[in-house]
Amino acid sequence: MVRIDYVTFTETLLQYFFVVGLSPLFAGIFHRAKSMVESRKGPSIFQPYYDLAKLFKKETLKPAGSGIIFIYAPYVGFGIYSLISLIIPVLIPVPIYFTASADFLGGAILFSLAAFVKVAAAMGSNSNFSALGVSRMLSFNFLSEGTLITVFFAVSLITGTNNPYTTNLFLASNPLQNISIVHIFSTLAFFMLFLYETGRIPLESAGLQELGMIDEAVNYEYSGKLLAINKWNSYIKQYLLGSVLLNVFLVPWGLNAGSPWFLLDVPMMFAKWLLLIGIVLIIETTLAKLRLFRVLDYLATAFTFSILFLIFTEVIA
Amino acid sequence: MSAFGEVLLLPLSSLILITAFYMQGQEFIRPMIRGQLVQSILLAAISLIMGFITGDYDFIILAVLIVVLRGFLITYFLERGIRKDQSHLHERQVSVAYLFIISLVFVLTAVLIVYSVVFSGIRTESITGNRGILVFPLALFFQGLFLIASRRTTYAQIMGYIEEENAIVLFAVFLLPIPLLIEASVFLDVLALVVISSVVVVEKFTHERVEELRG
């Protein structure tokens, strides 16, 4: 009989509900901040919640001929992201329950699985528009997935382990490692990847323009409750990737464990996210959107850097 | 010294490689020439740092030579060939993603083969205290070779050649400095070759297959 450790139990609950509950908020903050930079008043920071609430109330339409995957995919996706949010250090810097389910690589594979389910569902909707989005997404993803895995390899090279918590601890306690070239370049590559995966401006402009849309096209046939869940999934995914970027690559410091200090992690994560939002804002407002086929060049650059410096560091060390 | 060397030299060497990839992916000619300029100046900086670390004046003279001959004269001769109204001069259909991936495969395979076969022989440590750093000049060399092979404009191919020469200098700086007289003659040779090439540039801007020159 396993004795329940109440501190860990609370940490687990806190992390899960923080990720699932507050991830739309960060998207809202981002949109608000962007409007302010563009001299607009902008929506409230709670707008994503209003959107979700509205969509949950609406009728769900199912395209003719779409199968069972189409209906269940958003739920499966939600489940996968829930699991990921428990196994990587996105709030609490020590292992919590479920952490042992997978390591860094496992996390990466779960991300891929979620993407696969989404693609399968979009293809099941029998819509040309979704098929367009899927073909775009897949022709880019072969590079982004490669980069993701390479970056995680690079991290495990530095620390000698595939455990994200050990990595976080190691980087926080060895500041010099943060300026080793493999760390710098894997951070760069992961940041480029983050921009792509969350559909930020040099790659994709969120909105319903056919020319540049990737992710929106995949979601095109969804409506009502299913669309709401899909959108929520995207928020969670954005939060998860951003937090990995922050806690493992950019600023590994400042997280606490143990009662009651873990409560301090909540404002800490807010502070870190404000930093990230600031950086992304600068990029979004200064760069122009790339033409669609240039996205491939962008991802190839990220991939090249990550793999080149990964291997060089292995040789130099 | 080795820690100090690594902290400064590794990022600089990495930046040199990044300029190499920048030139590989750049389709406009003028920015490519600027990329070459930046690469040469980074090279001079590395030579200067090595000079301070080892206290050998040859490195410092070498740095000055690089800046003057590589940085300024070669850039001058290359840019002279481009008229004022030709600042848009570029090569068509440079596919960055394709080139990067192929280049990556080529460079890594070559470097790993060379490295595993060849440099297991260099037992003693190089001046920088870490013989692994020789990977950078090797990668730069093969990247230059790939630049020559993959692009069709005369300019891009000259750039690839200069990149190779930079790789040689970097290699010599990291392994051991060769006599300055020879180094200087090498620089003059390269300069002369660039001058000769700038004549060819005027005659032939791109290079395709020629039926008469087959087999």
Next chain:
Amino acid sequence: MSTAFILVFLTMLLPLLSYLGSLSRVPRLDNAISLSNVAIALFLYEFIPLSGTFYVDFTTWVFILMVTSIHLLSQVYSKSYFRKQEIWIGENLFNLLLALFTTSMLFSLEINNIGLMWVGIEATTISSALLLMTEKTETSAEATWRYIVIVSAGVTFAFFSIILIYYSTGTLELSSVLAMKVVPSLTLNVAVAIALIGFGTKVGVFPVHTWLPDAHSEAPSPISAMFSGVLLPTALYVLYRIYEIDPMRNLFVWAAVVSVIAASLFLGYQTRYKRMFAYSTMENMNLALIGLAIGGEYGLFGALLLLLSHSFGKAGAFYSSGSILRYTGAKKIGEIQGLWKSMPVTSSALLMSSFAVTGTPPFGTFFGEFLIFYSLFSIHYYAQLILLLFFVMAAFISVNYNVTRMVFHGEGEKKVEEDSVMSGLALLSSAIPLLIGVIYVVMSIVAL
């Protein structure tokens, strides 16, 4: 300063003086100076071996003799060749570059420093690049560019080898590196292997030979003769010197055998005669490389005999090709018929030089090849020997079949007025290998 130093220095200086002579009003002063350079080169024999600033032994001497003689021949020939044709870069610049080209070749041969040898080889590329483009056609510009890019990329690679030699021996002075008798280490092995690829680009080792046929076929004939006759041997000499530091015999012999096979296969389907001769050069260079790599009494002497005879023979081949190109305007073998009627002197020179470069007895090349084969046999490299015999025979048939077809097949046009200097020089150059062969036979009999 010893007499020998001054003599060696003079050999490098005289090509430049002959350029100055071409500027003066005195007729044929430049040719006289070049001729005296040949005489000095011959006279240098009294002072070998010589080591100091310059390093000249018997091997070097043979190469110096080749360079000065072919320079003289090409200088005289180019006067007539360009009489009716404008030189794009101007006659003065052409003469200056030709002089610099010769000087840089002599410099790479004579200097006693591996690093400066490299510089000299690079300088030959620079000085000869524009010589290739004298006719300024689209194809010649392309060939020039390929020459510049491929050769300089390869030679740059060879600089790794120089650095590694310096790293493992601590000096670049050739005589002291050779005297050191260094124990072969992995680093040295790598250095020599890199030199094979790097300098091999200029020698014409498969698969880095690709610039060679383009450059030879597009260059004006006197320049093709210089390329084939002396530039490639000069690069071969530098490669040989580096090889001597750490002989990796198996690698070199196999690389050369593969190159001979490749050249012989390429020879099989050539449709342009200058390209055909270019591949024949590649074959001969690699045969000589085998000889040099095996060394010893037979190998080394055979290689030198082959190179010396080949340089004159190939010069004759390109000189007669130049005349044919001038009078027929045709570049393809199939377009030329019945030369023996229209151009009797040139066609006999062509026939003789083609026999010379393919190693027909009693030309000097035959004895050179024979000695190389014998040396292969003596160190029990049977597989290589059998392959070589087969493919050298194939190359012999390809070249001579094409040449005899050009000379004897079909009815020729009406007889043309041959330029006496051009055809005479072609005949002279192709006769010299025969003379060398005869001298060799006579001397062997006397020695018996």
